[in-house]
Amino acid sequence: MRSDEEITQLLKGIARHEGVLDSVRSPLLRSPADLGLAFEDVWFPSLDGVPLEAWYIPCAGSGKLVIVNHPRWFNRYGLPAHLEPWRSNGAPTGNDFEVDFIPDYRILHDAGYNVLTYDERNFGHSGAANGGVNSGGRYEVRDVIGSLTYARTRPDLKDMTIGLxxxxxxATASIFAMAEHPEHFEGVRCMVASQPLSVGVLLQRVLERLGLSDRFEELDREVKAVASFGLADMSPVEAAKNVMVPTFLYQVHDDLLTRPSDVQAIFDNIPADKKLTWIHGTTRRWDGYLHFQREPQQMLEWFATHMS
Incomplete structure (x- = not known):
């Protein structure tokens, strides 16, 4: 049996390491060149000036641009979860294998899209910001806006049709951005959103595995003490009511890091044209991140329909 003091210290550690702070940056082990893609190393400022490092992958003759971002802990390459320390972080939930996003860019390129993909603040090679606090998408809103601004001000991209x-x-940052800065999404044709979640639900699942479900309110206080955001502030469910672009969501149904009810609530609140696909046969969240390269047809059809 853990003492109350031991539990309190454990909750403080969860708040920092699994909640909102001390995210370990991961290296970029691969590049588009590994799959024969010509690309440019570029950078642009976030809305608040944080420098964001990116790859631009041109598709000759195309006037369509897909802007791609990444999950927490990841970067534009993916995540080397087959290596330490990232492997140990994912092992308890089976997410201890590499996620390589380069095949996604090859698929998009070959389907006729230019691709712009960037590292969010505090990840990959992008700038540090906000004291290293990860806000579940709240501060990262500024990175989403920065990517759109870059696309609309770079001379060879400014007239392209944009999808996300x-x-x-x-995805959560994109949803918050649409709620806070809707003017920046005028003309954005659609979004494909992979596995958005509420940080509070993720941490509820962590507490369940530890047998500490009754300590959620205490954990919420610890998170706010670190980040100045409560867990309710980091849920995109309410913000989803402001998503006005056609949106395709997909999610591992039995994902050990969240609950299907959270993604369903996000989806239900979206007022725009929308579609939700569940991925069955796995409990590993990382399988959801690899779903596009394994079964891209539905998502490519969504882009094609809305970006034509």
């Missing part, structure tokens, strides 16, 4: 491919925290 937003993953996990990147």
């Amino acid at each position: 491919f937003s993953r996990c925290q990147g």
